[in-house]
Amino acid sequence: MADPSSGVPLLDVNRDNRPLRDEFVEALTGVVDSGRFLFGPDVTSLESEIAAYCQVENAIGCASGSDALLLPLMALGIGPGDEVIVPSFTFFASVSCITRLGATPIFADICPDTFNVDPESIRGLITDRTRAIIPVHLFGQCAQIDRICQIAGDDDIPVIEDAAQAIGAAYHSRPAGSWGDVGCFSFYPTKNLGGMGDGGMMTTTSAGMADRLRLFAGHGMRPRYYHQVVGINSRLDTFQAAVLRVKLRHLADAVHNRQANADRYTRLLMEANLVAADQVVVPAVDKNAFHVWNQYSIRIGEGRRDALKAYLSERGIGSEIYYPVPMHQQECFNYLGVDPSTMVETERASREILNLPIFPSLTESEQHQVVKAIKGFYAAGAKAAA
Ligand SMILES: Cc1ncc(COP(=O)(O)O)c(C=O)c1O
Structure with missing residues (x-):
């Protein structure tokens, strides 16, 4: 129970997690006993569960929310000379994924009432070099993603939703992460679906995009020891997936x-x-x-x-x-x-x-x-x- 004399913490992860302790221990024991620390059955199950939760066909686990943003840009072939529109009022990872690839972030302003990116600001920034738009669903509330997708669609520009803070959120009853070409989620412990370490997930309705995301997340290697593209190593481990499956139930x-x-x-x-x-x-x-x-x-x-x-x-x-x-x-x-x-x-x-x-x-x-x-x-x- 919270002690009223001891102030109020900004966040108390232990207090949130304590009632689930037995479920965590059981799930983690299962992973220990299986010995399948990477690509274990919990990873596949979590991917299916998140896909269903977000009403998309595919969900692909990765090592963090930051990688969940980087990988779609890699899969789209974004690089030097390309522009990506993103709000400036966001966490660093929404932007570093762009500059890491040598592309240029073009900053959009926000709506003062919701703190979310202003679709009209986005519209005014589109050029013939725009290769993607990254709206951020800040603080757990979707940006005006219908309008953003419409603006992007007019010019066939891919939309990568930064839904790191917004798992379970929806706009017009349609889940965050199901609107754009790819939805990106973080399982950082402070997030609504917070793990016990780092983790991330990408959602997409496109089987082709899902395939490329898996390729890029696995060293670009297919088949084993043959590298089609220069990918990275970005995996969601089985321990995290087991913890997250417990938390998803709650x-x-x-x-x-x-x-x-x-x-x-x-x-x-x-x-x-x-x-x-x-x-x-x-x-x-x-x-x-x-x-x-x-x-x-x-x-x-x-x-x-x-x-x-x-x-x-x-x-x-x-x-x-x-x-x-x-x-x-x-x-x-x-x-x-x-x-x-x-x-x-x-x-x-x-x-x-x-x-x-x-x-x-x-x-x-x-x-x-x-x-x-x-x-x-x-x-x-x-x-x-x-
Ligand atoms: C808006 C936003 N994007 C991306 C990230 C990156 O997620 P992660 O910390 O899992 O890499 C975070 C969280 O930290 C975030 O809040």
Whole structure:
């Protein structure tokens, strides 16, 4: 049980995993006894289960979400001279997969309400060098993927969905990872379907693409010791697959808890008058989206975000900034020389966003504690000003 005197962690993986311990031990014991640490039956079963879950024909395991993004670009033959459109407001891996291949990321701005990439921004960036678009379903909510696929389809540009944070999310009731040419998932422990280490998965309806993804993930080797292309070694190991199969069985419950936590935060923040007073902007839910709440992201304006984060931290309450430095401002991407006037909403989000604890086993009393502390921060500010 959570101890109310000990603050609120941003995330408590152990608390989420503890009730499943016996199931993990049984599944892992099965792997130990089988001796099939790579390409074991759990990997194949997980691939089938994720394919069914995402309503696609094929799912291919790989070593991480980062590889799940890199491999489709390799399979598409993307390289120097090619452009790939991607939001700047995302995790590094959405972009490094492009530059690693010598291609050029072209940064799109975001919609201020959802933090997701703006389809109109994408439309304006398409050139005859555009070889792919990578929309990111940030924080567990799908980008406007119907419009993005339509814009891409007009020019026959492949769409690679970065669904690392959004397994189980949907748009117009159609799952994340089933819209584009390839869907990319991460099983990093903080993700909604989090493993006990690294892991990733790619989904696709195309048998041909699935075949190329497997080829590139296996050293480009087919048959054994004959290399058709220069691939990489990217495998999901059987231990991870066994753990993930256990967690997949409980994913619907975990998502339900995240949704309940999000609804409760929004209600509590409104009841505390923080929203009406424009002190906190609560996250918007697109009416077409089934949001799975990997993150609950509030906005704190007027340059007070960092002070609030420090105030919460002093009281043992975890919060985090995803993301403090957008990709176009990263030192390693300076050479791209991006014009900041094209990134207005991205830069504002990185100054204002604050992510609160939202993990499935977060308790109601912990949420009250978080909201009370935010209220206390503003009350202290008002007192100091008086
Ligand atoms: C949006 C996004 N893309 C890609 C990744 C990369 O996933 P991984 O850490 O499994 O390589 C992550 C997570 O870390 C992510 O949040």
